[in-house]
Amino acid sequence: MSDKRRTDVSTEILAKPPIVGPGHTAGSVTDKISEVVLARTPKWWFPAFGASFLLLNLLLLALAKLLFEGPGIWGLNIPVGWGFAIINFVWWIGIGHAGTLISAILLLLRQPWRTSINRFAEAMTLFAVACAGIFPLIHVGRPWLAYWLLPYPNTMQLWPQFRSPLLWDVFAVSTYATASLLFWYVGLIPDMATLRDRTRKRFKQILYGFLAMGWRGSARHWHNYETAYLLLAGLATPLVISVHTIVSFDFAVGQIPGWHATIFPPYFVAGAIFAGFAMVLTLSVPLRKVFNLEDFITQRHIQNMAKVMLATGLIVAYGYMVEIFMAFYSGNQYEEFMILNRIQGPYRVQWHLLLLCNVLAPQLIWVRKVRRTPWMVWVVAMFVNVGMWLERFVIVVTSLHRDFLPSSWGMFHGTFWDWATFIGTIGLFLSLLFLFLRFLPMISIFEMRTIVPEPDAHLELDGHGGDE
């Protein structure tokens, strides 16, 4: 084989699929993304937002009912004192993690393909954290006293329990929400300026101009901006790990079999990223279709995210396996009973569905055809969305409902209001998402400009090009 031919073959096999469709320039990227925001509202938007808004109102109704009547409207009772509120909290906060991972960790790992998905993944993080934050607040029973969770000097001389991970949660989640908001907003500033300059409507010029905080795109602005963005990425990175580690401590530091397992921190963090990537895929596959963004969110993006989903899914499966093995290896009858109760007990359907959704379904990603077909990846991602909710259901409910004393066993069933609150937060999430899609650029315009291939005028001069 001649050297020349070998190079041809190697470029053919090794060439990575592009991260931007062919034929795009800095101008066309700007046009295409800002058009989504500046053009007239598409017709489908109204029914879509309307339906989400209806669900949001269901949430408000459920919350009003809760405030009038108290948590008795939920299915909680002894022995299952933690139910939907905790399940939903963990589910939502986990979903948020993919946004932070994509925007911060992939930035630090120098992965340029993240550029077209980081903006809406970060938005997704914010909205998911907003949904998650509701649940601990209403779960305390008297939300108007929730500020007691904060350590402040008071006349009652009462301090929160600093040794409790539930208190660490307060700090972790509020830090996470703040850092995510800042990161997202700082990333938006140059694009706000673009929108300010492109819109013709006076009101929008003022609004976007206000949000752009006087951005003029000078070299000094860019220099400060890059520094700030990198610093925020560095700050956000440990949060990906710490938030869900502390969430896992909520369970693991207790003594209930099924909660008290040392594998929980890494397995929860992996589960969070798993769920988060599933949600990013759930959103990005339809969005790229509806807004004709296939050139920006390419097949390669879908494939890469599917691979991350598979890898983290395998870590989660490892967690299940180790938990089961240790229950039998430990020789502890309560641990053993907990596992057998999951497999054969009254919640066995949920447990088997969980394995189907979280362990079996993601294995399809190994097949190249599946991970290269967006709708198939989407179907797998939907399985994972359901599976991760079921995982938290199984952890919270099956561990509590039959503990050490058979005389105190019981069952848990979600009531209408449990489901209404949960579905209502999905309405909140989707409402925020549709507003975001309508009013802000869902893909970072200025970052996309940097990855568009440019004809390089210096190719001949600086000695990098040409044959060697």
Next chain:
Amino acid sequence: MTSARFDPPADLDRLNKRALTVGAVAAAASAAGLFLDRTQFFQSYLIAWLFWMGIAMGGLGTMMLSHMTGGAWGLMIRRVFEAGTRTLPALVALFLPILFGLDDLFVWARPEAAADPLIQVKAWYLNQPFFALRAAAYFAIWGVFGWALLRLSRRQDETADPGLVRKMQSLAGPGLGIYGLTATFASVDWLMSLDPHWYSSLFGVYFIGGQAVSAIAFAILMVAFLSNREPMQSAYRPQHIHDYGSLLFAFILLWSYFGLSQFLIIWMGNLSEETVWYLHRQQHGWQWVSLALVLFHFAVPFILLLSRRRKRNVKALAKVAILLLVMHWVDLVWQAGPAFSDHFSFHWLDLTTLVAVGGLWLAAFTVALRKRSLLPVGEPYLEEALNA
């Protein structure tokens, strides 16, 4: 075309001979120790074997990771990991003595275990035939993946077929998962079951984290050795070294995260069957070993590796790598030791067995390393990596 450029230096032969001599002398001393104090011999030997096995097999895992992720860093040290993988037959041979000392090492393998009801409950897993069978299975599985990857790598050297990159990648994916699984059970067998009552589901992950630290630390030392002489002197650039420094930093953080999580959950749960493991490590001299781990396996290297300059300078980085190799050995002593003796003490056999296994292993390693060029010359990304 470029294969001659990266032929191993002649110094490797000298290293080989020296390792073999030192290893043989230490092995003779250790053998004498076997007759003087049989139990002590096996206790020291197990730790020594785990240490060198972790470097080699942790390297196999890290290599599979690099096949999956791609990038210059993995390519530039692949031959170190490949040579480590090829020491598996030597490691299996060095494992065999342990099978003769099972009742010296493991409470569950002794006759008095019959009087312990909890060990009786676990007898389905903790029994000598199944223990040996499992070890054989781990070695076979690691061997199959290592051998398949090495075969592809050799073919890549010969044909420079670019399609092999993807083949290695698709082998490394499942390989890494299966490695994680088998290493977890191996950690239960070889370390956790020393204290047969105790269990922790994070233990396997902690074990693998430690292996990763030692594998990358050893690779950094090899890079320091090779970059001191031609032909690799001109090949390694500060950018490559920086990647190894960052990787070492990341693995240390991971190890610390696992260690802290395990400790915190057990401490807060405060169940007597679990805390006993840490209580043994908080008294009779072991508390200083625990403290040393926190300081020198986490805090000091963490601070040292924050410096960008240190991460880019191979000599400075090598010093941190030596510290971590020592501390990884201390970590293994800390995990195994309290099961053997309540009081912390140091025996000369700890040192001679470590040197004996290490010398013999290093001899096998250098033989493997010297057989092939020091960089994968058939790799299509090689030029790109060299110019990184």
